[in-house]
Amino acid sequence: MTDLPIVLRFDDVSVRHSGSHVDAIHGCSLEMKEGEHVALLGLNGSGKTSLLMAAAGLLPHEGTIDVDGIRLENSSLAEVRRRIGFLFSTPEDQLLFPRVLDDVAFSLTTQGRKEGEAREESERMLEAMGVGALANAAPYELSFGQKMRVALSGALVHKPRLLLLDEPSGALDPPGKRALAALFAAHPSAMLIATHDLVFAERCCDRFILLEAGKVVRDTVQIGEITL
Amino acid sequence: MTVPHAHPAHPLARLCGGAILLCGCLVADHTTVAGLIVLPAVALSALLLQRTRLTSMARLMLAGTLFYLPVVVLASPGVALKGLSAAIVGVATVSSLGPQALHDAIIRMPLPALVRLLVLQMVHQAEVLRRESVRIHQALVVRGGVDGIRGIWEFAKAIPVVWLPRVLFRADRVGMAMDMRGYGAIVPAARSVRWRGIDFGVVFGSLGVAVAAVWFSALVLI
Ligand SMILES: Nc1ncnc2c1ncn2[C@@H]1O[C@H](COP(=O)(O)OP(=O)(O)OP(=O)(O)O)[C@@H](O)[C@H]1O
Ligand SMILES: [Mg+2]
Numbered sequence: 001m002t003d004l005p006i007v008l009r010f011d012d013v014s015v016r017h018s019g020s021h022v023d024a025i026h027g028c029s030l031e032m033k034e035g036e037h038v039a040l041l042g043l044n045g046s047g048k049t050s051l052l053m054a055a056a057g058l059l060p061h062e063g064t065i066d067v068d069g070i071r072l073e074n075s076s077l078a079e080v081r082r083r084i085g086f087l088f089s090t091p092e093d094q095l096l097f098p099r100v101l102d103d104v105a106f107s108l109t110t111q112g113r114k115e116g117e118a119r120e121e122s123e124r125m126l127e128a129m130g131v132g133a134l135a136n137a138a139p140y141e142l143s144f145g146q147k148m149r150v151a152l153s154g155a156l157v158h159k160p161r162l163l164l165l166d167e168p169s170g171a172l173d174p175p176g177k178r179a180l181a182a183l184f185a186a187h188p189s190a191m192l193i194a195t196h197d198l199v200f201a202e203r204c205c206d207r208f209i210l211l212e213a214g215k216v217v218r219d220t221v222q223i224g225e226i227t228l
Numbered sequence: 229m230t231v232p233h234a235h236p237a238h239p240l241a242r243l244c245g246g247a248i249l250l251c252g253c254l255v256a257d258h259t260t261v262a263g264l265i266v267l268p269a270v271a272l273s274a275l276l277l278q279r280t281r282l283t284s285m286a287r288l289m290l291a292g293t294l295f296y297l298p299v300v301v302l303a304s305p306g307v308a309l310k311g312l313s314a315a316i317v318g319v320a321t322v323s324s325l326g327p328q329a330l331h332d333a334i335i336r337m338p339l340p341a342l343v344r345l346l347v348l349q350m351v352h353q354a355e356v357l358r359r360e361s362v363r364i365h366q367a368l369v370v371r372g373g374v375d376g377i378r379g380i381w382e383f384a385k386a387i388p389v390v391w392l393p394r395v396l397f398r399a400d401r402v403g404m405a406m407d408m409r410g411y412g413a414i415v416p417a418a419r420s421v422r423w424r425g426i427d428f429g430v431v432f433g434s435l436g437v438a439v440a441a442v443w444f445s446a447l448v449l450i
Contacts, residue, residue: 058404078410086408093398094405098327098352110410138327140359154409 005069007083007162007190008032008055013063015047015054015214024050025061026214032190034161039201040194041226042211048194049089051211052164055192056086068161082111085160085189089167091151095139100126103139104153111158125157126150128183130176145171152180156187163191169200178203196228235279239325239333241427242278245434246321249274252438253314256445258306263445267309271316273437277430280320289319327355336421345412353402357395364390 008031015025025047032038040048053059055067057077065072067080085107088094097103101122108118126132129149139147148171155163168184169177181203184191195201201208202223210218210226218226235242253270257263274280303311322330334348365383368390406412421427 053404056408058408077407081408082410084408086405088401088405090401092356093401094409096349096352096402096406096409096411098331098355102331106411107409140327140355 004033004035006031006066007034007036007068008192009064009066010051010055011064011066013054013061013065015050015059015061017050017059023214024059025054025211027063028214028216030209030216030219032162032192035188035190036207037184037191037205038193038207038209039205039223040192040209040211041196041198041201041228042194043196043228046211047214048211049166050214052086052166052192052194055162055164056081056084083161085155085158085163085165087148087152087155087163087165087168089170091144091147092139094151094154095147098138098140099135100131100137100139100142100150101135103150104157107154107158113158122153122157125153129153130179145173145176148172149176156189159187159189161189163187163189163193165191165193167195168193169195169197180204198223198226198228235324237426237430238421238423239329240336240421241423241430242321242325243330243333243337245277245430246274246317248431248434248438249277249317250314250321252434252441253310253317255438256310256441258310258445260445260447262447264306264309266441266445267313270437270441271313271320273434274317274320277433277437278320278324280324284323285316285319289316327351342412349406349411353399357398360394360398361391364394 010028010030013025013028014023016023028051040051042048050059054061055065055072057065057072057080061072068083070076070080070083072080086094095103097106101119104122104125105115105118108121109115113121123132123135126135126149129152131146131149131153134142134146134150139150142150148168152165152168155165169180172180177197177200181200184193184204191205193201193205207219207221208223208226209216220226237245249270253267256266256270258267275282275285325333330351331348334344334351337344337347339347361383364386365379368379368382368386
């Protein structure tokens with residue numbers, strides 16, 4: 001386990017939103033190994049979303065961030081992002097096509113996959129996500145939970161090296177959460193999952209990081225050590 | 229955009245037809261009497277060629293009119309009529325296509341790839357925005373307990389304070405998502421279309437109407 005490559009490294013990272021006087025993330029250091037599933041836990045406003053966004057280069061940071069061995073800088077942004085799958089907390093914003101299937105297949109075609117192949121694989125992904133019947137629907141016509149499932153399909157389908165997922169289970173019904181946890185548990189990509197849902201986190205993660213006011217206050221493999 | 233309906237011509241042909249008629253509207257001379265006769269005729273032919281359902285146009289036109297009202301008040305009748313005719317042509321084309329057919333048509337437009345991408349996102353986001361506007365209106369109606377004309381007035385007042393900031397934040401987030409997903413780095417290829425008689429009919433019909441309109445509007449009748 002120890003010699004697996006590191007897919008995400010934060011070294012003394014601080015993040016501040018423009019116009020804000022306080023750090024949303026302060027002096028954070030952490031490492032994630034290939035294939036590792038890590039839950040990012042914390043109360044509202046503790047900095048989970050900010051940390052995910054910094055890791056994808058969506059917020060400016062101090063300190064150093066490495067993704068899959070690449071230093072996150074302006075010049076390396078595109079290279080870094082090709083290795084990342086991201087789920088935004090408002091899934092609607094990341095759906096860019098008027099047909100669900102096209103949206104998911106886009107994640108594969110940008111990676112150079114053939115169109116027909118991309119469609120087939122996307123159909124399987126949507127099926128696994130419980131929204132196979134919506135392949136030809138328009139994203140505007142979906143419920144919030146369905147949009148979440150479609151956006152997730154687009155983030156997972158190309159099996160990126162690192163998945164950064166903001167509240168993936170938030171809008172799902174109980175059977176949906178169980179199915180998603182099982183799917184995540186079997187997914188080969190490394191995942192950093194922001195959530196408040198301890199039960200969900202326990203089902204699909206093997207490590208738990210607790211944030212409080214922008215600082216990592218606990219990093220453990222025992223979820224029992226964490227209370228929210 | 230509202231429910232699309234069956235039209236025998238390919239979406240691309242209908243979009244091209246709409247674009248040609250729009251050009252006709254914009255180029256036609258609105259300062260002559262002939263121009264004032266011709267402009268509504270172009271709008272009418274768009275409705276016929278696109279087989280637009282009037283019900284599916286009505287709401288879009290109503291929303292458009294709200295924004296268009298200042299033009300009618302401030303501009304000369306010729307300019308106002310020109311704008312209105314162009315708006316009808318545009319709305320007739322778009323509302324008869326619906327989001328998916330429009331997407332399919334744009335992706336096949338004989339335009340540079342980046343232009344296609346840009347137009348695609350404009351159309352897609354316009355639909356998202358329209359729905360966002362409906363939600364803001366609903367929230368105002370439910371939380372403020374007002375409906376009808378008062379509701380529309382409340383919505384109009386909310387445009388700068390609620391709608392605009394939301395739209396800007398949204399644009400920011402969508403921009404981030406596009407960056408994250410590599411949108412623009414890879415451009416979807418234009419797929420070819422097999423043109424049939426009806427498709428040529430729509431395009432050349434539109435072309436005929438547009439050319440006739442421009443020519444006729446330039447005649448000084450009186
Ligand atoms: N756009 C912004 N501008 C300024 N400050 C912000 C912005 N977004 C978040 N913050 C601040 O950064 C801090 C961390 O917010 P963040 O969204 O990362 O928390 P979170 O853990 O994701 O919360 P939640 O569980 O509610 O999603 C909060 O104090 C918040 O007020
Ligand atoms: Mg958050």
